[in-house]
Amino acid sequence: MIMLKNIAIVGTGPTGIYCLRQLLETGQPLAVTMFEKGEKAGIGMPYSPENSSKSMLANIASIEIPPVVQPYLDWLQAQPAARLASYGLEAEDLDDRQFTPRLLLGEYYRDQLLTLADGARAAGHRIDIHESTEVLDIVPHQEVLQVKTADGWHGPFARVILATGHDFPDEDEATRSYFPSPWSGLITAEVPAVPVGIMGTSLSSIDAAMAVVNQHGRFRRKGEDLRFEIAADTDLHITLMSRSGILPEADFYCPIPYQPLTVLTDAAVAGCASAASPLDAVFDLVRAEIVHADPAYALRSGLAGLDADSFAAAYFAARQAADPFRWARENLDEVERNKADKVTIPWRYALLRMHEKVEGIVSEMPDADRERFDAGLKKVFVDNYAAVPSESIRRLLALRDAGILSILPLGEDYDLKREASRTVIETDTGQHVFEVFIDARGQKALTSKDMPFPTLRQALLAGGHEVPEVAEDYSLIGVPGYEEQLLLASIPYLMHDRPFVQGITACFDIAGAIAAGAATGRRRRQAAVA
Template identity: 75%
Template sequence: MTKRIAIIGTGPTGIYTLQQLLKIGEPLAVILFEKGEKAGYGMPYSPETASRSMLANIASIEIPPLVEPYLDWMEGQPQDRLRGYGLDPDDLDERQFTPRLLLGEYFRDQLMLMVDRGRAAGHRIDILESTEVLDIVPGPGGLRVKASGAGNDAEFDRVILATGHDFPDEDGDVTYFPSPWSGLIKTEIPAATVGIMGTSLSSIDAAMAVAIQHGRFRRKGDELLFETGATGLHVTLMSRTGILPEADFYCPIPYEPLAVMTDAAVAACARADRPLDALFDLFRAEIMGADPAFALRIGLGGLDADSFAQAYFADRKTADPFRWARKNLDEVEYNKTHRITVPWRYAILRMHEKVEDMVADLPDQDRERFEKGLKKVFVDNYAAVPSKSIRRLLALRDAGVLSVLALGEDYELIREPDRTVIRTADRQHVFDVFIDARGQKALGSADLTFPTLRDALLAEGLDIPEVAEDYSLLAPDAFRGRVTLASIPYLMHDRPFVQGITACADIAEAIARGIATRRRRRLVS
């Protein structure tokens, strides 16, 4: 029998899911639902939410290939198309960070190619654009998907929620934006005092979206300059610590195996009386073996799971953020040129995936300790940003239009009709325009936009949906094994690092494995 599947959302998760489903070998009837006008882009890579100045935080070599690898696709594009995105067609590289909008073009092209090939192989595949799914309702013949337009009331054996990032829908006004995705790109921002909450790549992108309305970046020799004739423009990035992200560093890809933190060692930690402390013992031993000089410099032998983060960030907290950024940029650029790997950075990068495997099983007290300490270290490490983004920050700083503010742990945000006020322990900061760019928050059952599914979860007392290894819901009964929750915001409670394109591809593989396993069981029985 042909398996009827709905995929709600056509960003990276939905696209990789379709790719993996087509490998199973089972006849499929798939409908992909896309709320936007064009399928395949995904919210961070869409013309509605990104500008040409915004860079994807992933290099070509790291992007799991679809019909063809990203670099191969770029090399096949018209040269004028690449130049329009600021890329030199003769200088493409597998470790290059490209504009988000170009990556979105890749995803859409690959989706259309997969659909054509899937149809040629005998599958029924349809894409419904400008179609919003309103509800998912159990029925006698499967799950009924109620949607606006042509997709209304279709029935499916399985519904896969691949809705991706979820930020406030409302557009901001000229004085306040609840996220960088709430109309900022299309709004004319005045040359005024602009406050941006956050210092990650999303915050940097928000700063760029404002800056390029009032000036331009220009190369002068090896330097990047920002030129503006605007008076009154000043942008402030702010966070509790005031620390800027570091630049992406060179390392071998695919990752080399860890020496100490193996799967078996991590599994043993989960059975220990104090699992987080046992895990940190592995973490410390891995770094000591990989980079003894760093371990000695940071005093690693005397640190524990609670004190390591403080030691890790200590020097950056006391340094001028732009001086640190310039020094770090010089280091990583030299290392990239000479293919030098900093062992301690590479060790932490590889360990974050191992650590995530047991975070959900940590006791509550250990989970709280992890959130306050080691999690911040891992996020800082894997969320390093493109060198070009750091160069742009430095150019804005040199032009006198950018500063960084450390708020401390105790501050108050007050939104007023025509301004936003931040009160810290020692002073008050007033902004004519304010952008909240703190990134995706973990979501729960109450945030689901499908009322029947949401109410059923809440009626079971499930404030956070519970999923199996293949991301299918474990409850309630009417949806168990029939709805797959592949939307990243709803997975972040137990998987704190489940961000980015590689995570989307990993989720898709797990979904397909689950469906294939069920198929084999049916055939055997």
């Protein structure tokens, strides 16, 4: 009789799905139990109807999405025309660099999970998927783990993979005038036509704006022109705000898969760890890579005279000095021309390829270097890789043209006061009052104190682990009863030392490392990655 390896996966979004897929590829006979808190497994929080709408776009194109059973574009092309039309898509216009509605991507992942599970069962694996089942605790017992839900205990499991994904404030923390995140009931709330403040200017903030404005008007397209129609006498006004007051730029064309870097290689970055200042050593590589890729930009930006502390200010200077909407229009025009002509801006592409390699040394930086990194180079990398779909910029410009959107630079010194029915912000430019306020600054890094499973949380804190530490295969390090069995693939708990570990490709990479560890059977705890 074949012995099946019992594994639990908590969470069935992209991380959980990729974990299942890549574990199946190891060739081991498996018994996998998947737990999903929501009603439908496979969708994932950002792609669910409770947290998204048809107007919200996924910030990843088909060409970048790792396939589960079939590529996303192939799946899209196989969908009925009526289904695509309900999302504003037409079959003849589909391409691999298109940004589609987030809800549709959720449907893809659910369909792929069910297909993957059926295929695994046919191959002799046991796959059980529990929907509407919240995991309440994970408890070690005689070198195995048991999982507690409202229905009782499940297991024992040789491994438990935490793939719980993003973690935002619960809906019950929201009020009629305050939403602690765009995913705290905003999608189903009725927002009146009043002054609305949105903290943040990233894609999450744009999503929040879309959730509000679509209740009061509609976008209309005529050729390439996009306009927003709303009553002329409306009191609705959206204010996006951040310290700098700049908007993200539109997603730019570049070769995918990424071409290798010339200067900033894995070996070169690893060598920076022994430098007196790892950050300064890394920045020397960053500068050399940009000079190699785009000498004209390096000369134009004065890169030779910049360092790790001054680079960010120089990078953002022109955009901060410009009107944000004028800059957005010009950037959008440039990006669309480059996409049509398949032109890559070398310095942008260099930055895009560098951030993940630089991330590998962040956890080894001294505290002073880490503070400097967070204040400077990190912001440049985030701005570069967090470019948003062109359509999102078009929508912002349409709202601006309709007179219902503005940008507020908060500066470094501002005061925010939440009151019962409004939020008041004091800046150098005066007082700003919002009858509805939405905090849309995105996922924050979580610590051991935030762990929702009480026995695991207690074990982490008792061992002095303010932040969970994991090995190459994402198994916990230094937590008795868990370190051989629990694999932490929940991105918010990895962000402290891996600030760029977000998005679907990161989910795939994490799953690959977990599967590789399971295939070799080796515990590699000595090489921590987070």
